[in-house]
Amino acid sequence: MTTMNCNTLVLGAGPGGYIAAIRAGQLGLDTIIVEGAKPGGTCLNVGCIPSKALIHAGDEFEKAVHFTGENNLGISVSKPAIDLKQTIAWKDGIVKRLNSGVAGLLKKNKVKSVEGWGTMVDGKTCEVETADGKVTIKAKNVILATGSVPVEIPSLPYGGNIISSTEALSLDAVPEKLVVIGGGYIGLELGTAYAKMGAKVTVVEAMSSILPQYDAELTKPVAASLKALGIEVLLNTKAKAATDKQDGLVVETAEGKEETLPASKILVTVGRRAKTEGWGLEGLDLTMNGRVVAINDKCETSMAGVYAIGDLTGEPMLAHRAMAQGEMVAEIIAGENRSFDKVSIPAVCFTDPEIVTAGLSPDEAEAAGFETQIGVFPFQANGRAMTMEAETGFVRVVARKDNHLVLGIQAVGKGVSELSAAFSLALEMGARLEDIAGTIHAHPTQSEGFQEAALKALGHALHI
Amino acid sequence: MGIHKIQMPDVGEGITEAEIVEWNVKVGDIVKEDDVIAAVMTDKATVEIPSPVDGIVKDIFGEVGTMTAVGSVIIALEVEGEGNNIPDAPAPESEAEPVAEAEKAEEVTAPAAKPAPAKAQGVSAPKIGASAPKKKAGPSGAPRAEGEKPIASPAVRKRASDAGVKLQYVHGTGPAGRITHEDLDDYISGASAPAGGSSRRADTSIEEIKVIGLRRKIGERMQDAKSRIPHITYVEEVDVTELESLRNHMNANKRDDQVKLTILPFIMLAMTKALKAYPKCSAHYYDEDGVVHQFGAAHIGMAAQTPGGLMVPVVKHAEALDVWGIAAETRRLANAARDGSITREELTGSTITLSSLGRMGGIVSTPVINSPEVAIVGVNKVAIRPVWKDGGFVPRQIMNLSSSFDHRIIDGWDAAEFIQKIRELMENPATLFMED
Numbered sequence: 043m044t045t046m047n048c049n050t051l052v053l054g055a056g057p058g059g060y061i062a063a064i065r066a067g068q069l070g071l072d073t074i075i076v077e078g079a080k081p082g083g084t085c086l087n088v089g090c091i092p093s094k095a096l097i098h099a100g101d102e103f104e105k106a107v108h109f110t111g112e113n114n115l116g117i118s119v120s121k122p123a124i125d126l127k128q129t130i131a132w133k134d135g136i137v138k139r140l141n142s143g144v145a146g147l148l149k150k151n152k153v154k155s156v157e158g159w160g161t162m163v164d165g166k167t168c169e170v171e172t173a174d175g176k177v178t179i180k181a182k183n184v185i186l187a188t189g190s191v192p193v194e195i196p197s198l199p200y201g202g203n204i205i206s207s208t209e210a211l212s213l214d215a216v217p218e219k220l221v222v223i224g225g226g227y228i229g230l231e232l233g234t235a236y237a238k239m240g241a242k243v244t245v246v247e248a249m250s251s252i253l254p255q256y257d258a259e260l261t262k263p264v265a266a267s268l269k270a271l272g273i274e275v276l277l278n279t280k281a282k283a284a285t286d287k288q289d290g291l292v293v294e295t296a297e298g299k300e301e302t303l304p305a306s307k308i309l310v311t312v313g314r315r316a317k318t319e320g321w322g323l324e325g326l327d328l329t330m331n332g333r334v335v336a337i338n339d340k341c342e343t344s345m346a347g348v349y350a351i352g353d354l355t356g357e358p359m360l361a362h363r364a365m366a367q368g369e370m371v372a373e374i375i376a377g378e379n380r381s382f383d384k385v386s387i388p389a390v391c392f393t394d395p396e397i398v399t400a401g402l403s404p405d406e407a408e409a410a411g412f413e414t415q416i417g418v419f420p421f422q423a424n425g426r427a428m429t430m431e432a433e434t435g436f437v438r439v440v441a442r443k444d445n446h447l448v449l450g451i452q453a454v455g456k457g458v459s460e461l462s463a464a465f466s467l468a469l470e471m472g473a474r475l476e477d478i479a480g481t482i483h484a485h486p487t488q489s490e491g492f493q494e495a496a497l498k499a500l501g502h503a504l505h506i
Numbered sequence: 507m508g509i510h511k512i513q514m515p516d517v518g519e520g521i522t523e524a525e526i527v528e529w530n531v532k533v534g535d536i537v538k539e540d541d542v543i544a545a546v547m548t549d550k551a552t553v554e555i556p557s558p559v560d561g562i563v564k565d566i567f568g569e570v571g572t573m574t575a576v577g578s579v580i581i582a583l584e585v586e587g588e589g590n591n592i593p594d595a596p597a598p599e600s601e602a603e604p605v606a607e608a609e610k611a612e613e614v615t616a617p618a619a620k621p622a623p624a625k626a627q628g629v630s631a632p633k634i635g636a637s638a639p640k641k642k643a644g645p646s647g648a649p650r651a652e653g654e655k656p657i658a659s660p661a662v663r664k665r666a667s668d669a670g671v672k673l674q675y676v677h678g679t680g681p682a683g684r685i686t687h688e689d690l691d692d693y694i695s696g697a698s699a700p701a702g703g704s705s706r707r708a709d710t711s712i713e714e715i716k717v718i719g720l721r722r723k724i725g726e727r728m729q730d731a732k733s734r735i736p737h738i739t740y741v742e743e744v745d746v747t748e749l750e751s752l753r754n755h756m757n758a759n760k761r762d763d764q765v766k767l768t769i770l771p772f773i774m775l776a777m778t779k780a781l782k783a784y785p786k787c788s789a790h791y792y793d794e795d796g797v798v799h800q801f802g803a804a805h806i807g808m809a810a811q812t813p814g815g816l817m818v819p820v821v822k823h824a825e826a827l828d829v830w831g832i833a834a835e836t837r838r839l840a841n842a843a844r845d846g847s848i849t850r851e852e853l854t855g856s857t858i859t860l861s862s863l864g865r866m867g868g869i870v871s872t873p874v875i876n877s878p879e880v881a882i883v884g885v886n887k888v889a890i891r892p893v894w895k896d897g898g899f900v901p902r903q904i905m906n907l908s909s910s911f912d913h914r915i916i917d918g919w920d921a922a923e924f925i926q927k928i929r930e931l932m933e934n935p936a937t938l939f940m941e942d
Contacts (some may be wrong), residue, residue: 047572378668379670445683446682
């Protein structure tokens with residue numbers, strides 16, 4: 043049995059873990075990272091990156107399909123076809139490049155990577171089953187970054203035609219009939235991509251609305267677009283079980299009737315949960331916060347020298363949150379005085395149109411006790427949006443009435459995910475409406491909508 | 507049921523208007539006969555207005571601070587029986603009407619016109635203060651409320667954490683109270699000082715204080731005096747060592763019925779004697795009429811601080827009193843001013859004023875003449891100072907007199923002579939008690 047010693051052990055090489063390790067390496071800490079699969083975690087392998095690749099493929103295919111009919115631009119093409127195998131291979135190529143990129147970055151920063159499944163024995167010791175046998179790692183500091191896994195519905199165990207998002211990213215062919223259980227962002231992103239590639243998609247949502255974390259104003263354009271794409275959304279509908287042959291999903295409709303939806307694949311996307319089993323959590327004395335590991339604003343757990351970051355610590359389960367936490371923890375271990383003091387953790391939903399949110403929504407701002415001043419600017423009045431046939435959606439700015447401090451920014455529209463940079467920068471810098479309104483936004487871009495929304499909140503929008 | 511209307515009473519000789527300084531009742535209150543319904547202020551005294559009847563307050567005319575003409579209806583009471591049926595317009599009879607109408611017009615414009623002087627004195631923006639009386643939280647940046655998250659850019663936050671500074675304690679001067687790099691610099695440099703700057707904050711609050719009643723009266727009179735009268739102020743030091751030893755002796759041997767002597771009665775005594783020699787200092791100058799009334803009497807106004815503000819009770823005919831008499835009268839008036847029982851007559855008619863801040867008298871002051879008088883004598887504190895005398899320094903009790911004169915009537919030479927006379931009398935206290 044090999045024994046290794048280090049200053050910092052990172053368990054899990056997802057975005058939180060690998061960033062923590064890179065930063066620790068930069069700071070000169072003797073660091074080991076343990077990962078049972080490819081580096082990059084859910085995000086890089088079976089989440090953010092591959093899903094965006096498929097969404098892109100879906101968009102491109104849909105464009106081509108769109109041009110087969112009458113269209114504004116006068117383009118005509120013959121009927122397109124998609125070889126999903128090739129698409130998936132292309133996507134895998136991107137993932138592979140990024141895998142080796144992460145591995146390279148770890149190496150460059152003198153982080154030792156141990157490949158194999160790691161299990162914590164105690165707060166300072168991890169045993170890893172590697173290809174070459176068992177390795178015991180002793181560390182002064184431990185960063186737990188084990189991530190999350192898709193939630194399973196007990197009556198619909200994964201296997202065969204019942205798939206999770208992971209399998210949905212590696213299908214051989216576009217399913218003829220795809221039933222998506224769960225109207226959250228994962229289900230709608232993938233459902234939309236496959237609908238664009240030609241699948242007949244039905245979304246089954248138990249609640250009364252899709253994308254329940256967003257307000258109705260933001261989700262309305264998405265719902266309209268789903269409808270236009272021929273995606274059927276069944277609200278207040280409960281998934282019961284698959285048919286015996288797994289060629290359909292039995293649901294209980296809003297009216298309480300049982301119905302069978304024909305399905306070639308059933309994609310279950312009812313959320314993700316912290317991965318709290320299989321790596322020795324039971325052997326540690328960690329205070330839990332419900333089903334996630336409890337942390338403070340320094341990502342410290344109840345055990346000295348044991349930190350937890352990312353999805354393991356709960357919502358929002360977003361890669362960039364985990365990365366920010368990982369960077370911070372490495373600095374804390376290196377002796378710097380840090381705490382998680384971010385104003386906003388922006389979130390993007392890559393549906394069509396996209397939704398981006400940063401900071402507080404109007405309702406949240408009100409609930410927090412602020413008197414607000416809100417400006418909404420529709421892309422209908424934005425020249426660049428018109429030239430891209432992207433007039434759906436708007437930018438909305440929520441500010442404090444008393445001092446015009448911007449509390450939150452939301453947008454829905456084509457390509458608005460890239461506006462998230464401006465939104466979160468404004469929030470982190472403590473911008474007031476006047477700051478955004480007084481910044482020249484390049485013309486013609488959709489970003490002008492951001493400036494106009496701020497002007498609108500101030501009562502003098504120029505283009506509306 | 508009838509309506510009984512109460513008019514602004516004639517509160518004093520020659521008074522045409524008075525300021526309502528306090529309402530003791532509000533609409534709907536039940537009032538008994540002789541209950542005080544309001545306080546009004548005339549030239550110098552505050553007068554309480556009692557209700558002549560039982561009734562219920564139906565209507566109140568005029569807010570606190572409003573100048574109201576004598577004879578105007580100020581309150582309407584619902585009473586048993588017929589009421590007194592006074593029309594709302596003031597006294598219809600005789601030539602008083604045009605005057606009353608003019609006063610009324612002033613009353614209407616008064617509330618709008620009054621904030622102006624406050625603005626001029628830099629009390630600033632009454633409108634903003636009125637809409638947000640406590641804290642002005644305008645777009646220009648509100649101070650952070652207790653428990654609110656500090657606003658700072660990530661770079662500032664990082665620097666703060668590196669320096670071990672909690673941003674909650676740093677005052678932000680940026681827009682919306684944002685903490686800038688400079689704020690952090692200031693905090694860090696302040697925090698490293700031994701005193702510690704952490705508890706000090708910029709206070710941006712503005713409190714709106716209505717200038718009414720006695721304060722307004724004082725303000726108007728001071729402004730009038732300063733703008734009309736070309737003041738000259740003359741300061742001279744007086745060696746009161748011997749006077750003080752005499753005073754101590756007199757106090758030690760006084761009769762029980764005699765009040766303890768302060769230095770003021772001696773100064774007043776000196777003034778009465780100096781005025782005999784320089785009578786033009788005991789005078790009223792009516793500049794609009796071009797007439798000076800030079801008084802044989804020395805009615806010495808005695809500026810006194812009271813809970814309500816500055817008052818000037820008057821020691822009448824000080825020239826006829828001895829030092830004990832002056833002391834007794836001064837004591838009586840001061841007490842009356844402080845407990846509010848002083849009458850209008852006791853507050854008017856001074857021909858010269860003595861201003862003293864006692865132990866806080868300072869070294870020099872620039873007293874403002876109590877118009878239409880032409881002179882005011884200011885008393886500074888008595889202090890032991892080294893004085894060159896007979897070839898060596900000796901400790902002497904020195905007091906300065908800072909006095910202002912109306913230069914239109916009194917030239918610097920005359921002013922100096924008057925004060926020198928007072929000084930001579932005080933430095934040679936025996937002469938104070940000699941027949942002229």
